[in-house]
Amino acid sequence: MELVFEVVEIRGKCPVYKEGDRIVIEGAEININKTDALCIHALPSLLHYAVALRERVNPVKLGLSKDENYAYIQCLDPGEPYTEGGTVVFRCKVR
Numbered sequence: 001m002e003l004v005f006e007v008v009e010i011r012g013k014c015p016v017y018k019e020g021d022r023i024v025i026e027g028a029e030i031n032i033n034k035t036d037a038l039c040i041h042a043l044p045s046l047l048h049y050a051v052a053l054r055e056r057v058n059p060v061k062l063g064l065s066k067d068e069n070y071a072y073i074q075c076l077d078p079g080e081p082y083t084e085g086g087t088v089v090f091r092c093k094v095r
Contacts (some may be wrong), residue, residue, distance in 0.1 A: 001054050002026050005046055005073070005090040012079030012086020017042075023090075025050055042075035042088060049073060053094055069093070 003025040007017045016039040023046065024034035049071060052062060059071035071092040079086035 002031075002095040003050060003054055003092055004095060005092045007088055008072075008091045009089040010086055011089070012077075013084065014039075014077075014086050014088050017088050025054070027054075039075065039088075041077050041085075042090070045073050045075055046090060046092075049092075053092055056094060059092075064092075 005023040007019050007021045016037050021036035024031040058068050059065040060068050064071035073090050075088045077085040
């Protein structure tokens with residue numbers, strides 16, 4: 001089972017990610033070879049839902065999407081005017 005979190009939007013500035021970057025989780029392991037970058041601000045949000053999504057809990061029921069094929073999760077950085085960073089929105093697909 002593979003979870004693919006892909007960056008679909010960046011609101012503000014992100015020093016780590018660009019659109020299209022991916023984080024790939026296989027089972028309980030982050031596949032570093034298939035992963036473009038890791039950020040300690042994004043990981044807690046993503047990992048919070050990883051097990052449920054891996055077990056194919058419907059993302060609509062989790063409140064993470066309007067489409068049962070994808071989940072949308074954003075990082076914790078609120079961006080301007082509160083920080084100099086920005087919020088990154090990830091789309092997750094289970095393969």
